[in-house]
Amino acid sequence: MVPCDIRYVFGTLESSDKNVMPVDAALKNNNIVSVVDEATHIDSAQKVVNFASGEQIQYQKLVIATGSQPLKPKWLAGADLQRVYTIPKDKTYLDAMKAELGDAKNIAVIGAGFIGVEMSDELVKHGYNVTLVEKLPAILNMAFDVELASKIHDMLVSRGVNVVAGKGISKVLGADKVEAIELDDGQQLPMDAVILSMGYRPNTALAAASGIYVDEDNFIAVDEFMRTHEADVFAVGDCAQKRDFVTRKRVGTMLASTACAEARIAGMNLFNLNVVKTFSGTIAIYSTAIGETGYGTAGLTEQRAAEEGIATLVGLFEGMDRHPGNLPGAHKQLVKLISAKYSGVIIGGEVIGGLEAGELTNVIGLAIQNRMTVNDFLVMQIGTQPCLTASPAAYPLIKAAEIIAGKMMRNLKEH
Amino acid sequence: MVPCDIRYVFGTLESSDKNVMPVDAALKNNNIVSVVDEATHIDSAQKVVNFASGEQIQYQKLVIATGSQPLKPKWLAGADLQRVYTIPKDKTYLDAMKAELGDAKNIAVIGAGFIGVEMSDELVKHGYNVTLVEKLPAILNMAFDVELASKIHDMLVSRGVNVVAGKGISKVLGADKVEAIELDDGQQLPMDAVILSMGYRPNTALAAASGIYVDEDNFIAVDEFMRTHEADVFAVGDCAQKRDFVTRKRVGTMLASTACAEARIAGMNLFNLNVVKTFSGTIAIYSTAIGETGYGTAGLTEQRAAEEGIATLVGLFEGMDRHPGNLPGAHKQLVKLISAKYSGVIIGGEVIGGLEAGELTNVIGLAIQNRMTVNDFLVMQIGTQPCLTASPAAYPLIKAAEIIAGKMMRNLKEH
Numbered sequence: 001m002v003p004c005d006i007r008y009v010f011g012t013l014e015s016s017d018k019n020v021m022p023v024d025a026a027l028k029n030n031n032i033v034s035v036v037d038e039a040t041h042i043d044s045a046q047k048v049v050n051f052a053s054g055e056q057i058q059y060q061k062l063v064i065a066t067g068s069q070p071l072k073p074k075w076l077a078g079a080d081l082q083r084v085y086t087i088p089k090d091k092t093y094l095d096a097m098k099a100e101l102g103d104a105k106n107i108a109v110i111g112a113g114f115i116g117v118e119m120s121d122e123l124v125k126h127g128y129n130v131t132l133v134e135k136l137p138a139i140l141n142m143a144f145d146v147e148l149a150s151k152i153h154d155m156l157v158s159r160g161v162n163v164v165a166g167k168g169i170s171k172v173l174g175a176d177k178v179e180a181i182e183l184d185d186g187q188q189l190p191m192d193a194v195i196l197s198m199g200y201r202p203n204t205a206l207a208a209a210s211g212i213y214v215d216e217d218n219f220i221a222v223d224e225f226m227r228t229h230e231a232d233v234f235a236v237g238d239c240a241q242k243r244d245f246v247t248r249k250r251v252g253t254m255l256a257s258t259a260c261a262e263a264r265i266a267g268m269n270l271f272n273l274n275v276v277k278t279f280s281g282t283i284a285i286y287s288t289a290i291g292e293t294g295y296g297t298a299g300l301t302e303q304r305a306a307e308e309g310i311a312t313l314v315g316l317f318e319g320m321d322r323h324p325g326n327l328p329g330a331h332k333q334l335v336k337l338i339s340a341k342y343s344g345v346i347i348g349g350e351v352i353g354g355l356e357a358g359e360l361t362n363v364i365g366l367a368i369q370n371r372m373t374v375n376d377f378l379v380m381q382i383g384t385q386p387c388l389t390a391s392p393a394a395y396p397l398i399k400a401a402e403i404i405a406g407k408m409m410r411n412l413k414e415h
Numbered sequence: 416m417v418p419c420d421i422r423y424v425f426g427t428l429e430s431s432d433k434n435v436m437p438v439d440a441a442l443k444n445n446n447i448v449s450v451v452d453e454a455t456h457i458d459s460a461q462k463v464v465n466f467a468s469g470e471q472i473q474y475q476k477l478v479i480a481t482g483s484q485p486l487k488p489k490w491l492a493g494a495d496l497q498r499v500y501t502i503p504k505d506k507t508y509l510d511a512m513k514a515e516l517g518d519a520k521n522i523a524v525i526g527a528g529f530i531g532v533e534m535s536d537e538l539v540k541h542g543y544n545v546t547l548v549e550k551l552p553a554i555l556n557m558a559f560d561v562e563l564a565s566k567i568h569d570m571l572v573s574r575g576v577n578v579v580a581g582k583g584i585s586k587v588l589g590a591d592k593v594e595a596i597e598l599d600d601g602q603q604l605p606m607d608a609v610i611l612s613m614g615y616r617p618n619t620a621l622a623a624a625s626g627i628y629v630d631e632d633n634f635i636a637v638d639e640f641m642r643t644h645e646a647d648v649f650a651v652g653d654c655a656q657k658r659d660f661v662t663r664k665r666v667g668t669m670l671a672s673t674a675c676a677e678a679r680i681a682g683m684n685l686f687n688l689n690v691v692k693t694f695s696g697t698i699a700i701y702s703t704a705i706g707e708t709g710y711g712t713a714g715l716t717e718q719r720a721a722e723e724g725i726a727t728l729v730g731l732f733e734g735m736d737r738h739p740g741n742l743p744g745a746h747k748q749l750v751k752l753i754s755a756k757y758s759g760v761i762i763g764g765e766v767i768g769g770l771e772a773g774e775l776t777n778v779i780g781l782a783i784q785n786r787m788t789v790n791d792f793l794v795m796q797i798g799t800q801p802c803l804t805a806s807p808a809a810y811p812l813i814k815a816a817e818i819i820a821g822k823m824m825r826n827l828k829e830h
Contacts, residue, residue, distance in 0.1 A: 002739055005801045018741050245796075257799045257807035264813070265794055278794060285798030294803050324417055326433050358803025359774030363781055365796055370785040379680055379693060381660075381780055383700030384672045386420045388709050388773025392672035398679070 001089045003256050007115070009094055011122035016091050016098070042210035044230040061232050061270050064207055064220060065263070068200035068238035068254055076196075078172030083193040087115060104192035105129055108181050110169050112139035114288055116197035117156065121290050124160040131189060132161050133181070135168030142304070143286065143297045147316070148336060148350050155290055200254050202239040215241055217250060224278045226266040234270065236262040245281030245368065246300055246347045247308050253284045285365040287351070287358040292331065296361030299348030299368045302338050311341035313374075315403030321354040323384070323391035329354070335396035337364070337377075339404050341411075344374035349397075356389065363397065374408065377401030416504045418671050422530070424509055426537035431506050431513070457625035459645040476647050476685050479622055479635060480678070483615040483653035483669055491611075493587030498608040502530060519607035520544055523596050525584050527554035529703055531612035532571065536705050539575040546604060547576050548596070550583030557719070558701065558712045562731070563751060563765050570705055615669050617654040630656055632665060639693045641681040649685065651677040660696035660783065661715055661762045662723045668699045700780040702766070702773040707746065711776030714763030714783045717753050726756035730818030736769040738799070738806035744769070750811035752779070752792075754819050756826075759789035764812075771804065778812065789823065792816030 002019050009016045027034050038052035042062065049057045070086035072079050083104070085097050101107070105128065109120045112134035120132040132139070138149045139156070156163055164183065172194055173180040180190045201218065208214045213221045213229040219241040226234045235241075237259035244251045265278055287296025305312045315337045322330040331354030338348035349364035351357045367377070378401055384392040417434050424431045442449050453467035457477065464472045485501035487494050498519070500512050516522070520543065524535045527549035535547040547554070553564045554571070571578055579598065587609055588595040595605045616633065623629045628636045628644040634656040641649045650656075652674035659666045680693055702711025720727045730752045737745040746769030753763035764779035766772045782792070793816055799807040 002801065002806070004799070005739065005742070008742070008801065012743065013741075019739060022739070255798070255807075257797050257810075260807040260810075261794060261796050268793065279796060283796045285796060287798050287800045287803050289800065289802045294800075296798055296800075296803075298798065324420065324434060324437070326428075327420070327423070328427065355803055356771055356774045358798065358800050359771045359778060362797050362804070363774060363777050365798060366778055366781050366785075369791075369796060370781075370787070372785070376784075378683065379676060381676050381694060381698045381700060381784055382672055382777050383670070383702050383711055383713065383773065383780060384419070385702045385704065385709075385711075385773050386417065386423065387704045388702050388711075388770055389777070391417070392670075392675040395672075395675075 001091055001094070003089050006087060006089065006094060007118040007122045010098060010101075010119065011125040016095055020091070039206055042206065042212065042233070044210065044212065044233050047232065059232075062234065063263075063266055063270075064212070064228070064233065064235040064239060065237045065259075066203040066206060066239045068202050070196065071199045071201050072196060073198060076169065076171065078174060078178075079196070081172055081174045082177035083174075084172055084178055085193065085195045087119065087195065087197060101128070101193055106131070106189075106191045106193075108133060108169075108189065108191045108194045110181075110194060110196050111198040112136075112163070112165065113142065113197060113199070114140070114286060116195075117152065117290075118288055119195060119197060120156060120161045121159060130161050131191070132156065132163050133167065133169055133183065134163075134165045135184070137166045139163060139165055143284075143301070144295075144350050145301045145303055145336060148295070148334065148352055151334070151352055152290070152295060155293060159290065199252075200238065204239050207235070207239070215250065217241075217252065219250070219252070224265075224280060225269040225273060226262055227269075234266045236266045242282040244300075245279075245283045246310070248281065249308075251282065251284070253282050255284065255286055257285065258282055279369075283365055283368050285361060287361045289355060289357075292354060293352065294355045294357030295350075295352040296357050297348070297350045298361050298365040299346075300338060301348055301350065302336075305338060305347060310347065312338050312347070313341050313344075313404045313407045314338050315400035315407075317394075317396045317399035317403060319390050319394045319396055319399065321356055321390055322388075323386050323394070327386055329387070333357075333360075333390055333396055335360075335400045337374075337397065337400040337404060339374050339401075344404070344408060346372050346374065346377070346401075349400075351396075353396075360396075367397075374401045374404045378405060416506055416509070418504050421502060421504065421509060422533040422537045425513060425516075425534065426540040431510055435506070454621055457621065457627065457648070459625065459627065459648050462647065474647070477649065478678075478681055478685075479627070479643070479648065479650040479654060480652045480674075481618040481621060481654045483617050485611065486614045486616050487611055488613060491584065491586065493589060493593075494611070496587055496589045497592035498589075499587055499593055500608065500610045502534065502610065502612060516543070516608055521546070521604075521606045521608075523548060523584075523604065523606045523609045525596075525609060525611050526613040527551075527578070527580065528557065528612060528614070529555070529701060531610075532567065532705075533703055534610060534612060535571060535576045536574060545576050546606070547571065547578050548582065548584055548598065549578075549580045550599070552581045554578060554580055558699075558716070559710075559765050560716045560718055560751065563710070563749065563767055566749070566767055567705070567710060570708060574705065614667075615653065619654050622650070622654070630665065632656075632667065634665070634667070639680075639695060640684040640688060641677055642684075649681045651681045657697040659715075660694075660698045661720075661725070663696065664723070666697060666699070668697050670699065670701055672700065673697055694784070698780055698783050700776060702776045704770060704772075707769060708767065709770045709772030710765075710767040711772050712763070712765045713776050713780040714761075715753060716763055716765065717751075720753060720762060725762065727753050727762070728756050728759075728819045728822045729753050730815035730822075732809075732811045732814040732818060734805050734809045734811055734814065736771055736805055737803075738801050738809070742801055744802070748772075748775075748805055748811055750775075750815045752789075752812065752815040752819060754789050754816075759819070759823060761787050761789065761792070764815075766811075768811075775811075782812075789816045789819045793820060
């Protein structure tokens with residue numbers, strides 16, 4: 001399955017068949033043999049992988065890309081009732097789930113990260129009565145600061161999603177199948193189905209059982225070339241350890257785009273170490289859409305930076321994504337930039353706008369990668385066009401940087 | 416007028432009233448006094464500007480932002496006939512032109528740069544029979560390499576524009592008003608109106624007459640802080656000299672976004688020279704749209720680089736702007752990257768895609784500004800989302816860079 005598209009299987013795409021990754025031709029054209037089997041053990045001394053079928057494969061270099069699976073927390077009573085689902089990248093599972101949901105009316109989605117928000121939006125489109133439950137004070141709390149998240153919250157509500165933030169789920173109730181959920185304040189809500197989008201857990205049992213070092217957060221430890229602690233064994237994707245680009249801490253970022261970047265790095269360094277070809281830390285860059293509204297985030301939020309003890313300045317600018325703003329298809333565009341307080345280095349940014357928001361988020365991501373500062377943004381050269389972007393005099397990244405620059409200047413004057 | 420929107424006055428927007436720049440509030444909120452008058456002389460020794468009304472204004476700092484006006488070549492016989500138009504940023508002129516074009520049937524647009532292409536597309540939308548004439552071998556020849564320009568050519572043709580490339584106009588024929596045009600091969604085409612989009616000429620007569628140095632291409636000479644050769648006199652925008660970011664040659668780039676960047680630099684350095692706040696050379700970054708197809712260009716084309724004696728490698732990648740490509744609204748997406756042959760530094764890029772092409776072009780522009788190399792692109796971190804971007808495994812900038820990297824590797828092996 002194309003992982004980021006799974007939600008569309010429940011609304012926009014008629015069938016999961018339309019979401020199968022078209023990889024066969026690419027494999028064949030590049031003389032890549034694909035074997036479907038279950039690896040049971042890696043012997044990194046002998047360089048052999050054993051499979052459930054009894055087959056053994058000898059390797060020169062091994063890349064572990066075992067991915068992740070959705071969390072179903074052990075503490076959640078009732079999590080094993082019928083009609084409690086998670087969202088794995090598994091076509092058979094998803095097809096069965098879609099069929100079973102057919103006659104449901106009330107569906108609870110637990111966890112309002114990107115996946116929970118996307119699923120809720122697709123399910124209301126489909127006509128279900130959807131309640132999205134988030135125990136943190138705001139939805140999308142890891143990706144967006146509250147002032148932006150609240151706009152997405154309002155948008156979900158206006159599209160018919162019941163959003164409950166600041167309360168977690170305590171149990172799922174029912175005899176054989178789901179009948180209700182109970183929130184941690186004791187409130188019970190009748191439900192026909194529950195979808196858990198409470199995070200994903202790296203699939204590292206094979207690595208751990210094979211003596212490949214797995215860190216205390218259950219990711220396979222890797223260096224900047226994606227090498228594990230065992231010679232000639234690499235790991236990439238959701239199962240591999242990541243460090244944040246700014247904080248240097250280990251983080252649990254699981255994104256297809258990050259996985260692809262890691263795969264390229266492993267591929268380029270598999271047989272020869274090409275020291276220039278690596279990146280130093282993961283920048284979480286992600287975007288999505290609700291209807292014609294796109295929104296995205298790159299790097300650290302202001303809240304996250306504060307939690308990490310990073311002093312910041314922020315600039316928030318609201319304009320239009322076309323110019324003049326009365327052009328057909330124009331959409332409000334809100335950008336928040338987060339910089340380190342004294343150096344002015346850009347460490348994060350958040351966008352809500354039209355469908356250009358995906359690539360606009362990538363502009364911010366690239367600025368972070370290049371360690372650009374607020375000053376660099378002030379003299380940034382950009383292209384603008386009425387139907388494609390904001391106006392050159394109100395380009396949101398530059399205007400948001402101007403606001404930060406003004407704050408820096410006032411700080412200097414005060415001292 | 417919002418300059419980049421003028422074409423829409425002839426189709427998409429009902430009236431030029433919708434295209435008036437909303438500046439009054441911004442001026443008022445910032446205590447900026449605006450005077451409408453004609454400056455007749457600048458005395459930079461006495462720091463005085465004289466106006467046609469007889470008024471004099473004393474200044475501490477002066478910024479010349481006199482812009483440009485459309486070219487009407489002297490060699491073009493018949494250019495002064497009625498119904499021969501140019502496209503100035505002049506509401507009164509454009510309103511009159513729109514009214515006069517009312518009963519026309521056949522319109523020739525001369526010059527197939529961005530403005531000529533955009534005007535042609537709006538005029539066919541309006542129902543006119545439009546012939547777009549370009550003397551260079553291909554349309555958009557300064558902005559796109561031929562393999563991309565030819566796709567835009569085909570798009571224009573499919574939308575009903577008659578495109579004549581490789582032939583210039585030699586004269587406009589008619590008694591009082593336009594009756595036909597003659598091409599330089601002698602062919603005559605009956606026309607009711609002619610629109611000249613043959614380039615713009617900086618408005619520098621005031622500066623030149625006031626003894627402010629104007630270069631041999633008629634731009635006001637400026638340094639990196641936008642200072643003219645006279646003390647305390649700055650110039651910005653279409654009237655100010657520009658140097659190309661890569662070739663360091665003087666160039667005639669006239670873009671609203673470039674003008675805005677120059678204005679910010681002049682503003683930041685007007686009273687104190689803030690040496691960090693400048694950019695070293697202009698990168699032409701521009702984008703536009705025909706229907707749901709967006710296209711853009713940043714930096715040098717392959718052809719232009721060859722003309723400048725720069726050895727290059729190029730990568731061309733075609734994919735889809737959504738993933739999977741069968742999602743509603745998906746559009747083909749073609750990216751060409753141009754790098755310096757030996758250093759791998761990215762010096763240009765061209766995009767044809769959906770409406771995300773504007774911001775995708777900005778990603779390339781930012782990469783050029785940061786002097787990123789092909790290797791940096793291979794490990795670039797990007798965010799992807801099915802409805803907003805290409806797939807993470809087929810992100811066009813990275814795939815195009817891969818193609819260049821492959822060529823670099825083969826070059827090394829051959830030596």
